[in-house]
Amino acid sequence: MNILVVLVPCSLILGLGALAAFVWTLRHDQYEDLEGDAERILFDEDDATKS
Amino acid sequence: MSVTACPGCTAGGEVADRLAGDQTLPTHELWLPKIHCINCIRGVEDALARLPDIDAARVNLSRKRVAIRATPGADPTPWIDALAQAGYEAHEARTNAEHAGDRGLLLRLGIAGFAMMNVMLLSVAVWSGATDATRDFFHWIAAAIALPAAVFCAEPFFSSALGAMRARRFNMDVPISLAIILACGLSLYETATGGAHAYFDAALSLTFFLLAGRVLEARMRRAARSAAADLAALEPRRVLVLEDGDKIGRKIEDVAIGDRLWLAAGARVPVDGVLKSLQVRVDRSALTGESDPIEIDEGETLTAGDVVMTGPVTMEARAVGEASTLRRMIQLAALAEGARTKYTSLADRAAELYVPLVHGLALAAFLGWSFATGDLMHALTIAIATLIITCPCALGLAVPAVATVATGRLFRAGVLVKSETALERLAEVDTVVFDKTGTLTRSVLKPPNDLTGEQLSVLKALALASDHPLSRGLVRALDDVRPAALDDVREIPGEGVLARMGDTVARLGSGAWLGQAGGTAFQIGEDVFGMEQSEQLVPGAADTVARLQTLGFPVHLLTGDTETHAARINAMLGADAVHAAMRPEDKQAMIARLQDEGHKVLMVGDGLNDTLALTQAWASIAPGSALEASQNAADVVLLGGTLERMADALGIARKARRRILENFGLAACYNAIAIPLALAGLATPLLAALAMSTSSISVTLNALRSGSIK
Numbered sequence: 001m002n003i004l005v006v007l008v009p010c011s012l013i014l015g016l017g018a019l020a021a022f023v024w025t026l027r028h029d030q031y032e033d034l035e036g037d038a039e040r041i042l043f044d045e046d047d048a049t050k051s
Numbered sequence: 052m053s054v055t056a057c058p059g060c061t062a063g064g065e066v067a068d069r070l071a072g073d074q075t076l077p078t079h080e081l082w083l084p085k086i087h088c089i090n091c092i093r094g095v096e097d098a099l100a101r102l103p104d105i106d107a108a109r110v111n112l113s114r115k116r117v118a119i120r121a122t123p124g125a126d127p128t129p130w131i132d133a134l135a136q137a138g139y140e141a142h143e144a145r146t147n148a149e150h151a152g153d154r155g156l157l158l159r160l161g162i163a164g165f166a167m168m169n170v171m172l173l174s175v176a177v178w179s180g181a182t183d184a185t186r187d188f189f190h191w192i193a194a195a196i197a198l199p200a201a202v203f204c205a206e207p208f209f210s211s212a213l214g215a216m217r218a219r220r221f222n223m224d225v226p227i228s229l230a231i232i233l234a235c236g237l238s239l240y241e242t243a244t245g246g247a248h249a250y251f252d253a254a255l256s257l258t259f260f261l262l263a264g265r266v267l268e269a270r271m272r273r274a275a276r277s278a279a280a281d282l283a284a285l286e287p288r289r290v291l292v293l294e295d296g297d298k299i300g301r302k303i304e305d306v307a308i309g310d311r312l313w314l315a316a317g318a319r320v321p322v323d324g325v326l327k328s329l330q331v332r333v334d335r336s337a338l339t340g341e342s343d344p345i346e347i348d349e350g351e352t353l354t355a356g357d358v359v360m361t362g363p364v365t366m367e368a369r370a371v372g373e374a375s376t377l378r379r380m381i382q383l384a385a386l387a388e389g390a391r392t393k394y395t396s397l398a399d400r401a402a403e404l405y406v407p408l409v410h411g412l413a414l415a416a417f418l419g420w421s422f423a424t425g426d427l428m429h430a431l432t433i434a435i436a437t438l439i440i441t442c443p444c445a446l447g448l449a450v451p452a453v454a455t456v457a458t459g460r461l462f463r464a465g466v467l468v469k470s471e472t473a474l475e476r477l478a479e480v481d482t483v484v485f486d487k488t489g490t491l492t493r494s495v496l497k498p499p500n501d502l503t504g505e506q507l508s509v510l511k512a513l514a515l516a517s518d519h520p521l522s523r524g525l526v527r528a529l530d531d532v533r534p535a536a537l538d539d540v541r542e543i544p545g546e547g548v549l550a551r552m553g554d555t556v557a558r559l560g561s562g563a564w565l566g567q568a569g570g571t572a573f574q575i576g577e578d579v580f581g582m583e584q585s586e587q588l589v590p591g592a593a594d595t596v597a598r599l600q601t602l603g604f605p606v607h608l609l610t611g612d613t614e615t616h617a618a619r620i621n622a623m624l625g626a627d628a629v630h631a632a633m634r635p636e637d638k639q640a641m642i643a644r645l646q647d648e649g650h651k652v653l654m655v656g657d658g659l660n661d662t663l664a665l666t667q668a669w670a671s672i673a674p675g676s677a678l679e680a681s682q683n684a685a686d687v688v689l690l691g692g693t694l695e696r697m698a699d700a701l702g703i704a705r706k707a708r709r710r711i712l713e714n715f716g717l718a719a720c721y722n723a724i725a726i727p728l729a730l731a732g733l734a735t736p737l738l739a740a741l742a743m744s745t746s747s748i749s750v751t752l753n754a755l756r757s758g759s760i761k
Contacts, residue, residue: 004185004188011169012192015165015168015169018165019162019165022161022164023158023161026157026158031153031157032113033111033112033113033114034113035113036092036110036111036112036113039088039089039092040089040092042089043089043093
């Protein structure tokens with residue numbers, strides 16, 4: 001059971017990392033235009049740089 | 052640094068990159084009502100990127116806006132023109148983005164999700180057999196995560212519940228808050244005493260699911276509301292004031308009594324005043340519903356809301372701001388206590404049934420168990436478990452899940468649902484009342500019958516050159532005619548349009564200008580044709596009325612116009628009842644009478660004379676062409692001025708209501724199973740977690756069922 005002393009903090013730190021990533025995305029306005037971002041994936045990069 | 056995650060997405064170009072690289076805020080926002088796809092995003096961003104004075108532009112497709120960074124205070128008109136040339140309708144947005152509220156909810160959602168997943172993992176360990184010190188250890192970690200998370204994330208529910216309790220009402224947030232608080236409290240007690248029943252995961256998943264519902268609903272509603280506000284703001288906010296012979300643009304709010312205003316033909320009178328030009332024809336239909344233009348002589352009164360048909364004219368402001376007719380109408384409408392203020396939303400009605408029932412059962416369980424066993428603590432545990440397991444989750448999600456789906460579908464179809472309970476009220480409607488003038492009909496010029504094809508194409512080309520409402524109507528009437536190529540097209544203010552075609556001169560404008568007695572006329576070479584003005588149905592009006600009647604709604608026609616006009620129009624429409632010569636108060640009284648008879652009335656109207664009726668009715672719809680005051684009074688605004696969507700909106704509202712009731716049914720089914728188990732003392736945290744998630748998921752799936760709302 002001693003393994004818990006390592007594993008529980010490990011899982012918590014990983015979880016906190018994900019939470020920090022979420023807060024970062026939130027602060028960078030990544031949820032402002034979900035529909036538009038879904039469409040923007042379809043941009044062809046070469047095409048766009050030409051135009 | 053780029054905002055987007057994958058390289059393909061940065062293709063909005065350097066524009067997007069520049070906007071993201073520099074975190075300064077955009078200075079302007081334009082509203083693009085018609086954009087809908089990837090090509091629109093690209094077209095708009097490319098068109099704007101070519102303009103030298105714009106630093107960066109980024110389209111937000113969800114909100115149909117483009118954020119632009121340029122010199123603060125720059126005039127966006129040239130950009131709007133550039134977009135129009137590229138084929139995109141654009142308007143200056145009135146409302147600015149409010150990020151804060153949504154971000155708070157999203158942050159809470161994220162934290163609730165994080166806490167829920169971690170606590171759930173710990174709970175799984177407990178359910179799979181952790182005992183003694185290990186179980187207590189897991190419970191303590193769970194408590195350390197869950198308690199602060201619950202306090203922070205469930206705060207919106209707590210404050211809403213408190214608000215409702217203060218007003219001595221129950222809303223759905225009361226049982227939700229109670230369940231969260233009790234679940235946390237009981238779990239903490241169990242953890243401290245080394246018990247087995249910790250419900251931390253239930254408290255957090257409840258919070259998470261409900262927050263998800265709220266976030267989605269709030270987003271959808273915000274999109275619809277800001278679009279509605281932008282639409283209403285299309286009315287001109289500026290007028291030209293004559294000062295020492297110069298025309299100076301000024302905000303309507305800044306016009307003072309005694310100011311002389313200059314109005315072009317086709318302009319709407321902004322404030323009450325008297326005419327200072329000789330004679331003018333005025334369309335007063337927005338105020339009275341009368342479709343015939345009236346003649347106003349010098350010194351007579353012009354009322355805010357009138358449209359000047361012949362111009363330009365000068366007028367002197369006599370009543371401005373709060374004293375003007377327009378303002379008085381708006382205030383009356385705001386004061387009128389409409390039926391909708393008495394409406395209790397389905398969710399609140401469900402809460403009023405649910406709260407006493409479940410809380411009564413929990414109390415009964417507590418009393419029963421304490422009498423039977425004499426163990427107060429055990430009885431209390433069972434009572435609280437009952438409250439937790441009866442799952443306000445499905446009930447709390449039942450309405451937002453459906454409302455989000457339905458409002459979203461309608462938004463994409465150009466139907467803006469502004470008020471929260473509008474969909475539910477719309478679904479209950481059983482009678483439809485239409486205003487005639489402006490809503491179903493429009494005053495148009497009839498092209499003369501004896502024109503040749505070539506002459507028609509010249510007429511269309513002339514009509515295209517002017518912004519006068521009659522010209523625009525004429526363009527619509529000549530939809531299938533190709534405009535001729537004309538040289539030297541000029542608009543002479545107050546008279547009409549003039550152009551050359553080779554050696555021939557063509558003119559379209561006021562009769563007096565073309566040597567006719569009055570009205571409007573069209574001249575080509577030596578031939579002059581008088582043009583009759585007549586009232587025509589707007590496209591789709593007859594179809595809409597017919598469709599509503601097939602759906603079983605009696606259709607009433609309500610108008611301030613004369614009996615004869617109303618009868619003539621109704622010959623084309625076929626409404627079930629016609630009420631003519633109605634003043635605004637009559638319209639309101641008429642709707643009140645219908646509602647006293649037990650009908651639930653849907654009012655569709657656009658004029659100032661309809662605002663009272665719109666407020667009085669059970670639900671109300673205004674076309675996008677309506678005046679701002681009418682749009683504000685209505686629950687639903689139709690974008691693009693087409694009526695056809697109306698029947699769809701009613702259909703969607705009815706289906707949405709059915710889905711909501713089904714969801715309540717689903718929630719009741721879960722409770723029918725869960726309550727006996729809980730009362731018998733068999734409730735476990737595992738059971739609670741199962742009930743919570745399966746019911747939430749089934750309710751959401753029911754709302755999303757493909758083709759369910761269409």
